Amino acid sequence: MKVVRKQRSGLLIFTTANGTSDGYNRFLRSANQTGIEVIPLPAAAGAAGQEVKRLRAALERRAVDPRRLSLVLGAVASDVIVAGSAAEIVAAFRKQKGRVVFSGNVHCRPDASLADQYPKSESYRFLDVAAFIGHGPDLVSMLSDDDLETSDGGQLAFTRLFLDKAKRQKYGLGIDRKADIMQGLTGSYEDVVVRYRGRQPFLQNTRFSSVPLVVHGDAQSRQHLNTLGNYLAGGWEPRDGCVACWGGQLELGSEPETFPRVLLALFIDQPTPFLEEFFGAIRELIYPKAKIDLFLYSGAKYHHGAVEQLAEKVHGAYGSVTVVGREQGVSSRAARSQAMDVVTPMLAQIYTTRGNFMTELGVDMSAAPPAEYKAIVTSKRKGLWNVPFVSECYLVKRSVFSDDATRPDFEDGSENVHNTFSKTIVDSGKFLLVSNRANFGHLVDPRGFNTSRLHNEMWQVTTNRWDWEHRYLHQNYSRNLDPSVPVAEPCADVFWAPILTERFCQELIETMENHGQWSGGTNTDPRLAGGYENVPTRDIHMSQIDYDREWHMVLRYYVQPIQQRVFAGYDEDPPVADLNFVVRYKPEEQPALVPHHDASTYTINIALNTPGKDYEGGGCRFLRQDCSVTDSRRGWLLMHPGRLTHQHEGLPTTSGTRYIMVSFVDP
Known part of the structure; x- marks a missing residue:
């Protein structure tokens, strides 16, 4: 295959300092896209004038052609991105008035007292030595100035040179006041946004309606530069997404024995809901287990048994299995030190915008998450994103933890280990990348997880709804919402639909029996307003086990969609149910229930166990329809009108114990 190389453009870039490797590689990629030649300068000796002399010498050697422009970076190259082509930069320079043009700044640095000596302007009126551009001979002429030669070559020296009117005119010095070429971010990052011409990203200065072609930052504005770098210079584009993501990938091949050995470290710091499912997903990871060293930190007593059970199940399958915990006197922080270029799989809590990263520090994410964050956390934009903070899950090269600068x-002593990790990596100059190129999983929210109940995850429908659904919502529930699948109707206007798993049914029975405070089955009932029950049952109200709020979520999100389908036109939202209770039928206690109407617009009756297995007899008979439902299905609901048309009775349970869950909706 013939290799076609890009022709070198009429632009040179001289760098005075490379900076960090990740940022410098980004800078090189941005320059090389249009064939711009980059010339890194050797380190200066440090004596006065050496910085200027080494730059002048390099220009005399490499920029002798008066037709060729040279861009000099006083900023470290890792804080620079070339956003435009060489041709665009050359064209923009030709429109400038000066022969040597400096980047503009909103601040007069390093001496604010010199501000009044600058020409008046409503634009970026102050010189910034972070970047300047001109033809080689003009730059050499400026750098040959006697005062500049004996200076340190810093911001103040060039400022004084510019403020000397005679020298400003002699060397043709100017400032890119509207960022037509160079855009500094410090103090003006709010002036710029990334926009697209078709598929091509460009930087727009909204203050001056200009299109900056080179953007530079510093330590103060690096976070914003990194955000822009997610899109500029081939970072991301609307059709193909993350263009830069395909570089430097490790191809694993098809021979498992050649796969890299990895350390999988799991830290269970606090009681966490749905850990059972998490451990199941870990065991199903598609990677040679012999190539995985599994490290388990058990810092929550509530989960010790589950951690030990996992270790026993996987022992011998993994390369190694190590379990440590507070019992051995090992703290979570010390364990992290035992366990460990950084990539974080993007994880979000489903049904929310809570993710394991931030695109901006110091922002109230719960009140108004930034638009870029929302686009990433919802995967509307997919790619590798340079961010200032990550948490919960990291993919880290071992070399990061063996290097004192990045370990x-x-x-x-800091309160948050994720803050410590993120700050250390960012301060070292490495990029902290989050990837949402694939679905890596999701977050659960452990905050406020109450472990005092018998089956604690039952209460998580309000906090971790997606996980609750996958454990407790019937596997065929979605068929209820499919208009091509009819809802079963065993009696006229009595509908039958799957809603809850057998596990939920069993855990609800066990929770009620553990609570134990069944009503007496008489007309006297102090739980009710007025203290009188017209048609009494042996029951426990959901409110008695503190489950009313959770059950109302079940009614709204899972029962109401069925109701709206079978009783079209009734759209009370949210549904309200004052009475939600589990009924227990026993031959020796209360075997049946007399004919009655319900105090509801509609009623649901969920079978919690199975006839012929857990009990004999039972069922529900609708008198006016002369129709009975006796072959109840565990986890399925019966839905029927409560008043007037559907008088019904509970048929006798002849042996065993029958449990049903009842809600009177919209009384």
Whole structure:
């Protein structure tokens, strides 16, 4: 295959300092896209004038052609992105008035007292030595100035040169006041946004309606530069997404024995709901287990048994299995030090915008998450994103933890280990990348997880709804919402539909029996307003086990969609149910229920166990329809009108114990 190389453009870029490797590689990629030649300068000796002399010498050697422009970066190259082509930069320079043009700044640095000596302007009126551009001979002429030669070559020296009117005119010095070429971010990052011409990203200065072609930052504005770098210079585009993501990938091949060995470290710091499912997903990871060293930190007593059970199940299958915990006197921070270029799989809590990363620090994410964050966390934009903070899950090269400059000190006294990790990596100059190119999983929210109940995850429908659904919502529930699948109707206007799993039914029975405070089955009932029950049953109200709020979510999100389908036109939202209770039928206690109407617009009756297996007899008979439902299905609901048309009775349970869950909806 013939290799076609890009022709070198009429533009040179001289760098005075490379900076960090990740940022410098980004800079090189941005420059090389249009064939711009980058010339890194050797380090200066440090004496006065050496910085200027080494730059002048390099220009005399490499920029002798008066037709060729040279862009000099006083900023470290890792804080620079070339956003435009060489041709665009050359064209924009030709429109400038000066022969040597400096980047503009909103601040007069490093001496604010010199501000009044600058020409008046409503634009970026102050010189910034972070970037300047001109033809080689003009730059050499400026750098040959006697005062500049004996200076340190810093911001103040060039400022004084510019403020000397005679020298400003002699060397043709100007400032890119509207960022037509160079855009500094410090103090003006709010002036710029990324926009697209078709598929091509460009930087727009909204203050001056200009299109900056080179953007530079510093330590103060690096976070914003990194955000822009997610899109510029081939970072991301609307059709193909993350263009830069395909570089530097490790192809694993098809021979498992050649796969890299990885350390999989799991830290169970606090009681966490649905850990059972998480451990199941870990065991199903598609990667040679012999190539995985599994490290388990058990810091929550509530989960010790589950952690030990996992270790026993996988022992011998993995390369190694190590379990440590507080019992051995090992803190979570110390364990992290034992366990460990950074990529974080993007994880979000489903039905929310809570993710394991931030695109901006110091922002109230719950009140108004930034638009870029929302686009990433919802996967509307997919790619590799340079961010200032990650949490919960990291993919880290071992070399990061063997290097003192990048190894986080998890015992530094800070309150949050994720802050420690993120700050250490970012401060070292490495990129902290989050990937949403694939679905890596999701977050659960452990905050406020109450472990005092018999089956604690039952209450998580309000906090971790997606996980609750996958454990407790019937596997065929979605068929209820499919208009091509009829809802079963065993009696006229009595509908039958799957809603809850057998596990939920069993855990609800066990919870009620553990609570134990069944009503007496008489007309006297102090739980009700007025203290009188017209048609009494042996029951426990959901409110008695503190489950009313959770059950109302079940009614709204899972019962109401069925109701709206079978009783079209009734759209009370949210549904309200004052009475939600589990009824227990026993031959020796209360075997049946007399004919009655319900105090509801409609009623649901969910079978919690199975006839012929857990009990004999039972069922529900609708008198006016002369129709009975006796072959109840565990986890299925019966839905029927409560008043007037559907008088019904509970048929006798002849042996065993029958449990049903009843709600009177919209009384």
